[in-house]
Amino acid sequence: MHDLTPTTPGPHRDFAAPDIDLPAGACDSHVHIFGPHRQFPYAAGRPFTPEDAPLELLQDMHDTMGFARAVLVQTAAHGQDHAAVLDALTRYPDRYRGVALLGDDADARQVETLDAAGFCGVRVHFAPHLGAPPSPDALARLCDLISPHGWHLEVHTMGSGILDFADYYPELPLRIVLDHMGRFPMPVDRSPAEHRTILDLLNEDDVWIKLSGADRVSEELPSMSDGLALARSFFEHRPDRCVWGSDFPHPNTHGFMPVDSDLVNGIAIIAPTELERQLLLVDNPTTCFNFRVDSATTSTDQNSRRN
Numbered sequence: 001m002h003d004l005t006p007t008t009p010g011p012h013r014d015f016a017a018p019d020i021d022l023p024a025g026a027c028d029s030h031v032h033i034f035g036p037h038r039q040f041p042y043a044a045g046r047p048f049t050p051e052d053a054p055l056e057l058l059q060d061m062h063d064t065m066g067f068a069r070a071v072l073v074q075t076a077a078h079g080q081d082h083a084a085v086l087d088a089l090t091r092y093p094d095r096y097r098g099v100a101l102l103g104d105d106a107d108a109r110q111v112e113t114l115d116a117a118g119f120c121g122v123r124v125h126f127a128p129h130l131g132a133p134p135s136p137d138a139l140a141r142l143c144d145l146i147s148p149h150g151w152h153l154e155v156h157t158m159g160s161g162i163l164d165f166a167d168y169y170p171e172l173p174l175r176i177v178l179d180h181m182g183r184f185p186m187p188v189d190r191s192p193a194e195h196r197t198i199l200d201l202l203n204e205d206d207v208w209i210k211l212s213g214a215d216r217v218s219e220e221l222p223s224m225s226d227g228l229a230l231a232r233s234f235f236e237h238r239p240d241r242c243v244w245g246s247d248f249p250h251p252n253t254h255g256f257m258p259v260d261s262d263l264v265n266g267i268a269i270i271a272p273t274e275l276e277r278q279l280l281l282v283d284n285p286t287t288c289f290n291f292r293v294d295s296a297t298t299s300t301d302q303n304s305r306r307n
Contacts, residue, residue: 003049004037009257010051011249015064018264022066023278027285030179030212030245031058032075033084040087043079050077053249055088061248065264069094071289073123073154074101075251082114089118097289099123099154102142111145120290121152121177126161133161139168147174150290152208158183166197175206177288180213180247181234186226187219202238208288209234211270211280212245215258222256228269235270235280243285244270 035042035052042049062070072085080103088096098119102110122142126133134142143153152175155165162182169176178201184194201207211234214227235242246263271280286293 006051007049008252010053012257012259015061016261017064018261020265020268023282026067026281027069028062028067028246029071029243029285030073030210031070031248032073032251033058034077040084042077046077046079048077048252050251058248061260071097071099073099086117093118106145108145115149121154122146123154123156126157126165143172143174152177154179160194162194162197178209180210181217181230183217186217199237202241208241210245211242212247214266215256224266228266231270239279242280243288244280
């Protein structure tokens, strides 16, 4: 049996309700499921070993915070075995969407199967601790596999990785979703090229950004004030292209472990008004991740009921 000693700490598990009320149908657009490993084993060649954080723990957190929906992002700890996410999608098809990790041997039949189950995107890494970035040929092949299904390409970068990805972008004719605000070194004046590149990408027709990972990018802890200010700057720049995610259960977090209610309270800084929170948490993720419109209460629906 492979060593299951965790190499990354687990989340806080004593959930408390946040100070703000979330809109009906609110979506947490970036979360992971880990195990339980006896039912859903971790991959033999995984880059890290987490504590078990199964679907039931995620649902406990979401029910406490006020989230109705979520995007389940396949984790490198499970590799290309999507059984845990598939189980969640099978049991709760209207509540969840999935983002896959595909290997070099992925084929059209596998993508068709995942699409039918509720997957809507595939994630690639420009992050050294998760392996080498994909080659241009590998990215082109992924795009050919997923484009017929309307999937997005989810791009996880660190450091100057967003600059590397920007060189690939013109050849990628599909929706792009940027993870964790680009994870470039803070403060912003240390990384002006990275910040400007993200703003420029958001000016394109179908580039989106997850305002997740404020805890990961912040230098000002525990307040996360600089990370939240960065998220607000992106939201002000393209409010129609931003979604929010908790990144629960915060894998590969060493040192500061965020309290989930604090992250949710930070939404009030990113999107101070009810209309902004409706856009960030309901309307935008419904569009970006192809949720069924009737699985959430959208501002359009609310307006129609008022008229």
